[in-house]
Amino acid sequence: MTTTLVSAQERMQLARDASRSVGLMTDAAKADLLRRIADAIDAEVARIVAANAEDLARGHEAGISEGLLDRLRLDEVRVSALAAAVRDVAELPDPVGRLLDERTLPNGLLLQKVSVPFGVVGSIYEARPNVTVDIAALALRAGNAVVLRGGSAAQSSNAALIDVMRGALAAAGVDPEAIQTVDDFGREGARALMRARGLVDVLVPRGSAQLIETVVTESSVPVIETGAGVVHIMLDETAPLDWATDIVVNAKVQRPSVCNAVETVLVHEGAAERLIPTVVTALQERGVTVHGDDTVQRLATDVVPVVDADWATEHMSLDVSVKVVADLDEALGHIRTYSTHHTESIITEDDANAERFLAEVDSAVVMVNASTRFTDGGEFGFGAEVGISTQKLHARGPMGLPELTTTKWLARGNGQIRG
């Protein structure tokens, strides 16, 4: 089935209209719809892989990097994984209809605060076609319609995936306009989406810091910022050597290209000689380039001199910056200056310092003696992740399905008037 050629504005109005019926679907109907979407993705794997081949060919011609091509690529295994992820979302508990507060006023008026769908969720994101399916599935599971704006590099893949999903909606008797794209309107589509206040209830940007900055600045639709992670680990004076080494290595090496990977390690000067040689060597043995200040250069070999810009950089690579600090105050000051408020961790055996760190660091997730890689919806047990919010409004940290709902107060009376 082909999307009718109407304006981006009209598409969003169609999504808004569709959101009314989707918002009233039962838990079972929504779960069933997601399973049908997964089945349709499996059934249409050849078509999806063929569409993806077009994107890959264009990408090759345009000379985009092998890393980006890999993120763009969909083979049969990856398409199957996409369908499986949708089936996982189907199994999650319905986030709609939760009773969040209840009170009866002295006059007998019963007030209930319940979770309800937002209505229409928008997302602007970059090359990865899996986001197209993830966001659509999560939005629908929470009773929302969705308007998608993916990167132009994945345009053919996204068009095929959206067409397959819309077909599954139609086959299930659900208004297919509940999944919309504004991809075919190019940049104007993105602009229309950012200005669709009243039609789109919330906009979730996913991608580079630049993309997110653009959306935050230009959008009049409320945004949930899923920001970059300039993530810090502080090795306190009492940090055990094994925890320090294992946690820093895990936080940097296990998956360096993600937002919860560590970028800067701050080392208490009272522990520098004890910790730095071992930690730096362990990192280097796993291919990490260590950028360090004078002390780090003195205590370890093959250390690249750190420059000021490094402190504010999310490397997304096997690079880490290391700084020696006089004390916890200096570490907290450094974090205040450079943190993107995502995740920070302290390694310490000093309970007072641990509690101070937990209380004073202003980030979505603040840890003691654990790897920053745990900041993840899957690890937190949410079953699926919409993104990791680095803002303070509505959602902070890993966002699961409940964060794709809003609330409504229901008031049931029998003639009450205000005195």
Added chain:
Amino acid sequence: MTTTLVSAQERMQLARDASRSVGLMTDAAKADLLRRIADAIDAEVARIVAANAEDLARGHEAGISEGLLDRLRLDEVRVSALAAAVRDVAELPDPVGRLLDERTLPNGLLLQKVSVPFGVVGSIYEARPNVTVDIAALALRAGNAVVLRGGSAAQSSNAALIDVMRGALAAAGVDPEAIQTVDDFGREGARALMRARGLVDVLVPRGSAQLIETVVTESSVPVIETGAGVVHIMLDETAPLDWATDIVVNAKVQRPSVCNAVETVLVHEGAAERLIPTVVTALQERGVTVHGDDTVQRLATDVVPVVDADWATEHMSLDVSVKVVADLDEALGHIRTYSTHHTESIITEDDANAERFLAEVDSAVVMVNASTRFTDGGEFGFGAEVGISTQKLHARGPMGLPELTTTKWLARGNGQIRG
């Protein structure tokens, strides 16, 4: 004490710095601080009333309306009421430090989601000087610093109130920079506040629809919209005459200038002859001008013909629009078109229609058989009201102290790394 003359940007940085210590204050210390602020307001009543007299004199000269002058006016009784309101906020439970979620991962990592202050709360509002004190007290009670931008009409009053409050902070050993104003920078101050992303965590506009629209459109700081109320009551076919009459009269007449007052009454055509004569007469007896469609004009006397623009108008006055609808569907369609998503109520004895109305109306508060005037933080039992949010992100409906907090995940481990 005088505010140092620095730029608006520097003022906000000072508030940000002050927010760190305010955010760590104990419940008792914050409550004590508020009581000291209340005492200082009482002690400085003469100075506050004198400053207010300057604003009133300028207002008279500028020819502003008696209604606006009344909202601007502070006499001894009103200043005393302001201080009392601050003491009430002092008695409210601390919204900070609530344990909102707790889970232990299989590897033993303990995760706790706790409420924490936002940091810096900004507010842009119009003439009423009481908002200056209300917002400052609520922000501080929730552990936040505050940056205020009041209307120029109340500039002298606001300057005096802020100076008195800052003096109370200093006397209590709290950084007085936790209360800032950008009033003396005029429009540039408001612009700087709307662009202070990173320094100000949330911005709450309070005032006219135009003010709120400007803030929503121009702000890159996340906004909590406290919107206008084009509030509807539907009188269903089974609406009891006494409930219909009492509730519509209460919702329109009890305080017509507020956002939860009803603006449009929709009457099921099957009940029009039974309900309209009595309801319209009851309204008119209390001085209400009824704007009605053809049927309403036929069934009642002295009805002003309604015009299309009325349906979208928040009158803030003793005017109400009345329309006869064929059924619940037409009523829901009308509400969908014209509602500002604040409060709607249905008067009915039909349970199925009541439940459909509750489920399908997309507003912050949806009622059955009750006056829309109950949408109010005080009535809901919140003890104080920051405003009534008509947006879906973070807060919806009456906002109390908890809505001036965000959350933080605390993770306590003993060496956990991700496998």
